[in-house]
Amino acid sequence: MSQAPSDRAERHKARMEKLKAHVDSQVAKATEERGIIVLLTGNGKGKSSSAFGMVARALGHGQKVGIVQFIKGAWDCGEQKFFAGHDRVTFHIMGTGFTWDTQNRDADITAARQVWEEGKRLLQDDSYDLLVFDEITYMFKYDYLPLEEVIHALVNRPANQNVVLTGRGAAKELIELADTVTELGDIKHAFRAGIKAQPGVEF
């Protein structure tokens, strides 16, 4: 049963008018203005890239950005090369690499606390519009950082500061605290099909 083109265009118009009314009323209801916490968790590819996409957006709007990167620091990451030189970006990198590479719990904890001290300072500085704590969830999983202290610093940050947290297996307290939570489900990954990690995609 094919429709006449003008029929279809009319129905489309009617449907979209209704949708627009719905979207407009939702937008009208969202009146609170304050910084939010976005949590990106789950096993799927895209958590850190999403955080770095928000960094690009924030910079596009003239905002100032702080990035604290746990775990992955030892890699030759495209995002570090790209953002680290920007004059509105501050970068703090734990720099130990993955826990399975270091295998040294005490050294990892020392490195984690050092970089977290820098993060804490950013969470008290209202000149920063957006902060990213990349891969921070692992810090609680391995008991490298005290969750209560991090939550306290997040709760007491400047009112308009946005924060992005990333990493697998987020603690339920973080899910509770965050305003926006996305769980990235791993439906398929090229790596499992034997394809090498791609610069520009995975790192």
Add this chain to the structure above:
Amino acid sequence: MSQAPSDRAERHKARMEKLKAHVDSQVAKATEERGIIVLLTGNGKGKSSSAFGMVARALGHGQKVGIVQFIKGAWDCGEQKFFAGHDRVTFHIMGTGFTWDTQNRDADITAARQVWEEGKRLLQDDSYDLLVFDEITYMFKYDYLPLEEVIHALVNRPANQNVVLTGRGAAKELIELADTVTELGDIKHAFRAGIKAQPGVEF
């Protein structure tokens, strides 16, 4: 029951050695080198940001990037402001805005086909390392673009070109075709709690 610190450090080391052996063997198995298709779908926040994070990574590695943006073009997006001026980025924007704003099916189709023609050219140009087709899934949902033609162009692209597709409700053919698929689940969204969309986060 608390463990002695040295005990815990030893167990950590043993567990990480085992994990490292596993990771190393997986990395050794992933030997195929070719461009991949990453599909980011689902209702959660972070699909487009993730694509733009990959753009930052690619640029950090000195790569050349093409971006084709459907739907959202009418917004004052941070990512456009940030990337559009970069000398290794080509930007094509449909620019009609959301379908519920235009309410004009014929004009939307014309705009979609025009911007897709630009996308097709990029898919034949091996000087591009990474291409993003942002919000392309809606083009099939609304029947604005022929899915078979798009799949044909994707399959026949240069062997080392990476592609990122984003948008809700991806057609099953795209899920089948993609090498890496992440479904972003919407666990919580600040907007539903009455908080206004944030520049630097949502756009």
